[in-house]
Amino acid sequence: MNTLASFKSILLIMALSLSPILSAQIVNVWAVGDGEKVFRYNTDHFAEKNNSIWDGEKVKLRGLYNEVLGFQVIVELDSLGAKSLEISMTPPVNTVSGDIVGGDGTIAYGPQGSIDLFSQHYLNVTKPTKPAWYYGSENSAPENMVGWIPDALIPSNALGKGGFPLTVPKTREITIRMQHRLEVIERQETQNQGFWIDLYLPRDRNFASGVYTSEITVWVNGKAASKLPVEIELINAYLPDENHSNVWMFTSKNSMVNYFRDLEYDEVMEMMKFEAHRHRVDLVGGFDVHSSVFSLDAMNQYKPYLDGSAFTAENGYQGPGQGVGEKLFTVGIYGNPVLGRTKDSVQSESNKWVTWFEENSPDTRYFWYMIDEPGEVQYPYIKQNAEWVKSNPGPGKRLPIFTTTAYKEELKDVIDIFNGYRGIQDYEQFKLLKERGGDHWFYNGNRPFYGSVILEAEAVDFRVNGWIKHLFGINTWFIWHGSHWQHNFQGPKGNLQQRVFNEPLTFINWGFNYGNGDGVVFYPGRMPYHKEEDRGLNKVLPSIRLKNIRRGQQDHELLWLAEQKIGKAKVSELIRKVVPKAMHEVDKDDPVAWSQRGDDYDKIRNEILNLLK
Structure with a gap:
C-alpha cells in the first residue's frame, strides 16, 4: 500500500475511534406491495417514495371479500442494526359501521378475516443461477441476481428464532489489513429489514363494505419508533373460493x-x-x-x-x-x-x-x-x-x-x-x-x-x-417441488440435508446445472439436522x-x-x-x-x- 493510502487509512481509523457510540436509529420506514423484492442492502429502492400502495405517508389497500392482501413494511436501519425490532397492526375498523376486521387479531383466518405478521429472512446469493432450465439466455435474466435476497417468511411467534422481537445484526463489514497490522473497517451505512403482512379480508359478507382504517407501528426496544396510517377499501364483491386454474x-x-x-x-x-x-x-x-x-x-x-x-x-x-x-x-x-x-x-x-x-x-x-x-x-x-x-x-x-x-x-x-x-x-x-x-x-x-x-x-x-x-x-x-429440503440424488451433494435458511443453492446435478431456491417454496419450521436453523414451530413456513x-x-x-x-x-x-x-x-x-x-x-x-x- 502506498504512503498516501496508508495516511488516509490511519485518518479513517482515527475518525472511527473518535465516533460516539450511538443506539440504533431508524432511518426510514415505507411500504410496498407484494410485487417487489427489496434486497437487504438496496436502501435506495425505486419504489421507496411512491408505489401502488404507498403515497409517502399512508398505506392504501383495496380488495374483495375473501381476498388476502399481502404487502411489505420496509424498515431502514443505520449500521448498528437493532436488538429488538418488531411491528404491529391494529385490526382495521370500518369508518361508518364500526365493524372490526380480524376481531381481536387472535383468530387466524376466521370468517371475520385476520392479520398475519412475518419477518423477512435473507439469503446471500454470490453465485447466480445459470440460464438453460430457468431462463433462456442473458437477455432474459432477472435484473438483480446477486445480493441478500428476501424469501423465507418467519412467523412472529418464532420467539428468539427470527420471530418477534427480531435482532438485526450490524451491517456488513470489510476489513483491510495493512503492513503494520492496522485495520480499516468500512461499514455499509444502512440496511433494510423487511416485514410481511397478510391481511385476510372478511369472507363473512355481514361485515360492511367501505373504508376501514388501521395503523402499523414499528417498535424498537419496546418503544414505538414509527407509525404508518393504513386505509383499506373493502369492495362489495366476493373473490371465489374455487380456483378456475x-x-x-x-x-x-x-x-x-x-x-x-x-x-x-x-x-x-x-x-x-x-x-x-x-x-x-x-x-x-x-x-x-x-x-x-x-x-x-x-x-x-x-x-x-x-x-x-x-x-x-x-x-x-x-x-x-x-x-x-x-x-x-x-x-x-x-x-x-x-x-x-x-x-x-x-x-x-x-x-x-x-x-x-x-x-x-x-x-x-x-x-x-x-x-x-x-x-x-x-x-x-x-x-x-x-x-x-x-x-x-x-x-x-x-x-x-x-x-x-x-x-x-x-x-x-x-x-x-x-x-x-x-x-x-x-x-x-x-x-x-x-x-x-x-x-x-x-x-x-x-x-x-x-x-x-x-x-x-x-x-x-x-x-x-x-x-x-x-x-x-x-x-x-x-x-x-415445494419442500426440496434434502438435496437431489442426481448431483454431487447426494442426499445431504440442505441448510435452506443459509445456503441459496438447492438443486445441482452432475451436469452442474444448478438453481438457487429451486424446489424450495416452503421452509421447514423444524430443523433436526441443523439446529441453528430450527424455528421451533411444527408448521411449514411460507415464502x-x-x-x-x-x-x-x-x-x-x-x-x-x-x-x-x-x-x-x-x-x-x-x-x-x-x-x-x-x-x-x-x-x-x-x-x-x-x-x-x-x-x-x-x-x-x-x-x-x-x-x-
Missing part, C-alpha cells in the same frame, strides 16, 4: 416426516395441505396414496381432500377455499410403476382407479403419471403402456396419460396431457389437443416464456403465470415466492370475474397491457416481454376492481 405442487413425504418428528404422518399431511390450500395451491403427489398401488381404504381416507370436507371449519380449516376440494390427482408420481409392468396388471389396476373416481369424485382431474421427462429411447415404452390402457375392455381405458414433456407429434395419439418446461410452443396443436379432450400444461419456470422459479427471479415471476394461464387458456402450472403464487391465483379469479362482466376479448386486452408476449410468441433468446414491476399489474387490478364495485 390450478397450481399443482409436489412435495416429498420423506422431507415432511423426517423434519416434523413430533407429528404423526396424517398430521403432517394435513398441516402442509392446509397451508398450501390457503395459498390456492394443490399439494399433490408426495403422499403414500399417489405412490402406491390402488387401495380402497387409502382412497376413502384421502377423499375429504377431494370433496372439500377436509377444508372446512368443522375439520379445523379456515381461510380461502373453504369447502372446496383439490382439483387434481396423480396416479403414480415421476413414473413409479404403480400399475405394474405387464398388460394384465396395467389393465386391472387402471380399472380400479377409474371406477373409484367415476363413482366417488367424478369432477377430479385424475391421470396416470406414466414417465418423467422421457427421451426418444422411452417412446416404445410409452406407446406400449398407452396401448395397454387404451385397448382395455374395462373402464380403465378412460384413464388419461400424463408426462413431463412438451408436445411431441410422435406421441400425440398416446399422451393425453403434455407438460413442457418451456411451455406451449405449438399453439395450434394445443388448441387441437383441447378439442379432442387432451391438454398441455406448463412446468416449473423458464423466462422469457413465463415466470421462473429461482430465488433470483423477480417477485412477479410467480404472479405473472396466473395472467399467462388466463390469456392462453392454460389449465395447470406444475411445480416439481415471498409462495405469496406471489397466491397473488397470481387471486388475480386469475379477478380476471375471471371481469370476464363475466365485459367478456374474454376485453379481459385479454387488459392482460396484454402487462403481458404483450409470452409462451409460443417469444424465442428463448428474447428479452422478457411481460412487465417485471408489481405496480403495473396493480394498475390493471385496480381497473378490474372498479369494474366489480
